[in-house]
Amino acid sequence: MxxxxxxxxxxxxxxxxxxxxxxxxxxxxxxxxxxxxxxxxxxxxxxxxxxxxxxxxxxxxxxxxxxxxxxxxxxxxxxxxxxxxxxxxxxxxxxxxxxxxxxxxxxxxxxxxxxxxxxxxLGFPLSGKHGRLVPEGIGIRPSGEEELERWIEVIADGFAHPDTQGVPSQEEFPREVIAAAVRDLVGAAGMRRYSAVCDGAVVGGASVRMTDGIAQLTGAATAPAHRRRGVQTALLAARLADAAAVGCDIAVVTTQPGSKSQENAQRQGFHLLYTRAILVKQT
Incomplete structure (x- = not known):
């Protein structure tokens, strides 16, 4: 990277x-x-x-x-x-x-x-080849339909337990609604899904959508018992490598300001591109 x-x-x-x-x-x-x-x-x-x-x-x-x-x-x-x-x-x-x-x-x-x-x-410039990092005991593979429900479960759990570091999110969503939205997105948005596997079990998941030269990193999560083992770094490396291979020139990810997710992304070479203001009107 x-x-x-x-x-x-x-x-x-x-x-x-x-x-x-x-x-x-x-x-x-x-x-x-x-x-x-x-x-x-x-x-x-x-x-x-x-x-x-x-x-x-x-x-x-x-x-x-x-x-x-x-x-x-x-x-x-x-x-x-x-x-x-x-x-x-x-x-x-x-x-x-x-x-x-x-x-x-x-x-x-x-x-x-x-x-x-x-x-x-945040954005990451994609050029040339990007290596794949696989921690010991963890395998990274494309996620098949046979494990879709387990993959969605892992991702929904991640969204249900957001970062506590940095500026807190003002948004909260029921877990079943998150799972439904994830299922809708992976089915309709042309995403590639990835699973992190340990001893045959799915312990992490991630996805990417590629369009107009942009690789949108659309979600990633690791089961609590398998965190701090390099799973997210490996899932990120796999997505960046695949995006570069098909000609994307930039990868982007959205994070809460000052969050652990932002810290991890910047450690991997991502740069802050711009900020979105969230403006709300009650109807």
Whole structure:
């Protein structure tokens, strides 16, 4: 891995590219949730090259993403979006990159949106070949359909027990909703899944989605009894190696500010690219 510390610069074009990939990811997962629950239970609305998504009650996919790179939404469009969330008893949550058009933030705050938290987007430059690191006693392999439920269980457990280091997350989701969202995403978003195996049992899992030269690291977790053994480092190395092999030029991951996840990512050579402000309006 590249641990030279050479800064990776993120300009507006790169941020727009990453946000576009995020919009695609959320859209695909939300569509899958609508199919599972029945049409009309949720919605997807385009918003100035971004998207407003409602997958199902209490879902982590309920958000407005990708704003600020395709113009400023007017009051009519925002009224429509806010009403759609209100009809489902949900607040409007906007994730707004700090490299986006600042006029979007001004419009939202004038409409009563409040800043509740932040999340960081980190990047890793992919070039040439990347090695695979496999700790003793652990195997890393593509995850097959026969172990999908165990893989989802490991990932859902990881999300249910988030970092306690750094700025705490303001979001909490029921474990069954997390598991459903993970299942929707891996089934609809074209992800590659990986399992970490010890003595024949799945003890860790991770996934990556590759699009437009971007490798989105979309989730990783290790069973508590197998932590501190290098499982996450090995899962990361496998994903970076595969992403570089198919021509991706950058890998990205989202973390809570100051979290253990961010610390671990930066130790592996990731650089902070930009921050998303989380703006919420109760409907």
């Amino acid at each position: 590249d641990t030279t510390g050479k800064p990776l610069f993120c300009d507006i074009d790169l941020a727009k590219r990453i946000e576009r990939a995020e919009v695609q990811l959320i859209t695909n997962g939300s569509v899958a949730a609508h199919r599972r629950n029945g049409e009309g239970t949720g919605f997807l609305k385009p918003v100035m090259e971004g998207v407003a998504s409602f997958a199902e009650k209490a879902s982590p996919l309920n958000k407005v993403a990708g704003l600020g790179f395709g113009g400023v939404p007017d009051d009519v469009l925002l009224d429509e979006i806010e009403q759609a969330y209100a009809d489902r008893g949900a607040p409007v949550q906007v994730e707004l990159a700090h490299l986006a058009d600042p006029d979007v933030g001004a419009v939202l705050t004038e409409r009563g949106y409040q800043l509740t938290s932040y999340e960081n987007v």
